[in-house]
Amino acid sequence: xxxxxxxxxxxxxxxxxxxxxxxxxxxxxxxxxxxxxxxxxxxxxxxxxxxxxxxxxxxxxxxxxxxxxxxxxxxxxxxxxxxxxxxxxxxxxxxxxxxxxxxxxxxxxxxxxxxxxxxxxxxxxxxxxxxxxxxxxxxxxxxxxxxxxxxxxxxxxxxxxxxxxxxxxxxxxxxxxxxxxxxxxxxxxxxxxxxxxxxxxxxxxxxxxxxxxxxxxxxxxxxxxxxxxxxxxxxxxxxxxxxxxxxxxxxxxxxxxxxxxxxxxxxxxxxxxxxxxxxxxxxxxxxxxxxxxxxxxxxxxxxxxxxxxxxxxxxxxxxxxxxxxxxxxxxxxxxxxxxxxxxxxxxxxxxxxxxxxxxxxxxxxxxxxxxxxxxxxxxxxxxxxx
Numbered sequence: 001x002x003x004x005x006x007x008x009x010x011x012x013x014x015x016x017x018x019x020x021x022x023x024x025x026x027x028x029x030x031x032x033x034x035x036x037x038x039x040x041x042x043x044x045x046x047x048x049x050x051x052x053x054x055x056x057x058x059x060x061x062x063x064x065x066x067x068x069x070x071x072x073x074x075x076x077x078x079x080x081x082x083x084x085x086x087x088x089x090x091x092x093x094x095x096x097x098x099x100x101x102x103x104x105x106x107x108x109x110x111x112x113x114x115x116x117x118x119x120x121x122x123x124x125x126x127x128x129x130x131x132x133x134x135x136x137x138x139x140x141x142x143x144x145x146x147x148x149x150x151x152x153x154x155x156x157x158x159x160x161x162x163x164x165x166x167x168x169x170x171x172x173x174x175x176x177x178x179x180x181x182x183x184x185x186x187x188x189x190x191x192x193x194x195x196x197x198x199x200x201x202x203x204x205x206x207x208x209x210x211x212x213x214x215x216x217x218x219x220x221x222x223x224x225x226x227x228x229x230x231x232x233x234x235x236x237x238x239x240x241x242x243x244x245x246x247x248x249x250x251x252x253x254x255x256x257x258x259x260x261x262x263x264x265x266x267x268x269x270x271x272x273x274x275x276x277x278x279x280x281x282x283x284x285x286x287x288x289x290x291x292x293x294x295x296x297x298x299x300x301x302x303x304x305x306x307x308x309x310x311x312x313x314x315x316x317x318x319x320x321x322x323x324x325x326x327x328x329x330x331x332x333x334x335x336x337x338x339x340x341x342x343x344x345x346x347x348x349x350x351x352x353x354x355x356x357x358x359x360x361x362x363x364x365x366x367x368x369x370x371x372x373x374x375x376x377x378x379x380x381x382x383x384x385x386x
Contacts, residue, residue, distance in 0.1 A: 003180035008124035009133040011179050012117045015075050016140030017147065018082050018172040019113035022089065022106040023051045024144050025164050026099075032161040039096040049338050050100055054107035055114075056334035062108075063115030063327020071120035071323065072181045074112050079176035081109035086169035090162045115327035122315050122322040124182030128260055131312050135256020138308035139249045201317060201378035202325050205267070206332030208370030209310060212274055213336030215281075215363035216304040218344035218356070219244070223284075223296060226353045230287045240293060244300035251305035259312055266313030267375025270306040271368045277303025278364035285357035303364050307333065310371065317378050 026033065030044055066074040085106035093099045117137055125133040155163045198206075223244070227237035255273070259266065280303060283295025311326050318325035340363070348356035 003124060003182065005125040005129055005133065007180055008121065008182060009136050011175070012120055012133065012137045013140050013143070014171070015079060015113055015120075015175045015179065016117060016137055017144045018079060018168065018175045019106075019110045020141060020144045021147070021168040021171065022082065022085050022103060022165070023048060023110075024147075025168060026103065029156055029161040029164060032156060033099075036161075037094070037096050037099065043096050045342075047096070047100055047103055049342070051103045051107045051110075052334050052338040054104045055111045056331045056338065058108050058111035059115060059331040059334060060324070060327040062112035063119070063323035063325070063330070064321075065112060066116035066119040066323035066327075067321050070181075070183065071116050071123055072179055072183075074116045074323075075120060075179055076176050078109040078112035078116060079172045079179070081105060081112075082172035083169050083176065085109065086165045086172060090165040090169065111327075114330045115323045118311050118315055118326040119323035120182055122319070124180065127316075130315065131256040131259030131308075132253065133256070134308040134312050134315075135253040135259075138252045138256075138311070142245045142248050142252075198328055199318075199325070201374045202314065202328050204370055204374035204377055205310060205314060206329050208271075208332075208367045208374055209307070209329050210332035210336035210367075211363045211370060212303075212306060212367035213333040214340030214343070215274075215278070215336075215360045215367060216299065217337040217340040218360060219296075219299055219304065222341070222344060222348065222353070222356070226284065226348075226357070227289075227292060227296075229353060230289055230292055232289060232292075236289075240296055244296045247297050247301040248304055251301040252308050255305055256308050256312070259309060265375055265379075266309050266316065267371050267378060270309040270313070271372035271375065273302045273306040273309070274364050274368035274371060277301070277305075278361050278368065281357045281361035281364065285354040285361070287354060306371075313375070313378065 026047060027044075034040065034044065062074070062078075085102050088102045088105070089099065093102055118134070121130055121133045121137060155167055220241075224237040224241050227240055228234065232240065255269075258264070259269075277299055280295040280298030280300075283291040284299065286292065286295070310329065314325045314329050315322040340360075344356045344359065347359050
């Protein structure tokens with residue numbers, strides 16, 4: 001008997017949080033970690049970039065693995081890797097080079113978990129409920145960020161920063177023990193060729209997703225600093241970030257539910273979100289608090305809420321190999337998430353935040369065009385060619 005789709009959805013959310021927690025905790029607890037291990041901001045940036053670079057390089061493999069061995073087995077293996085990585089940080093890490101190595105292991109777990117969860121949902125959730133399930137799954141990223149932020153005044157303040165990684169290890173262990181067995185998606189994974197060929201729609205989608213991720217990845221790292229520079233108080237800038245995160249979670253879940261209720265073109269809708277969301281960046285570039293508030297909310301709720309819709313379209317277009325297809329798309333997202341903040345920081349340092357946000361607008365606009373192009377190519381394909 002197949003497990004309850006609600007259990008599958010919640011298990012997917014938990015496994016996503018467990019996989020991304022090591023890097024989010026590293027960022028949230030950076031001052032304490034840096035003080036003990038003795039490294040600066042440049043090394044911190046390198047640690048986070050390394051995590052996403054390894055994730056980007058190995059995610060296509062992770063997706064194919066999930067298709068071949070089954071998503072439940074792949075996710076359990078990834079959760080155990082996350083347990084090992086979190087425990088290593090909590091117990092073993094005594095220098096930043098060791099931390100780099102451990103985060104690289106955590107990145108491999110993340111690379112399997114991201115596309116593996118798409119295959120997990122494709123196998124364990126009925127088609128008419130997958131949009132909502134994928135929306136909940138994509139809400140794991142801002143949820144993990146929020147939990148990492150809460151770790152600072154709670155666990156870290158009481159027992160030190162390593163206690164937060166002990167908690168992450170416990171969560172990953174619970175995920176490994178509690179994941180239901182969903183079998184494999186329709187059109188069994190045995191049909192996936194040894195050398196999986198990337199289809200044209202997936203390639204265009206990966207490119208568009210890379211530009212889209214580059215456009216929005218800087219919001220989390222630079223919105224507060226940009227708001228402070230524009231005259232917001234510390235509390236006001238933090239409140240803006242929290243409000244945006246809430247809007248992002250609600251939008252990702254809401255758009256997923258809408259996809260289940262309406263037969264909308266997935267990629268055209270995602271392209272529309274990117275196009276509408278791009279309008280938030282000129283408002284942020286204005287540097288005027290009265291415009292930055294709606295600009296931030298539009299950027300969060302539209303420009304950053306499209307990944308679940310994109311993954312749904314890729315899963316539906318590749319029913320026999322959802323892990324492989326979304327693995328390539330996710331690799332594009334990781335490359336964008338890695339390079340976007342670096343470019344944004346350089347532009348902001350030399351030209352100011354106005355030019356940096358304008359760069360994000362340009363990337364979002366390009367992403368909208370590329371995702372729309374992927375939709376046109378997907379529409380030209382027949383199910384038999386997927």
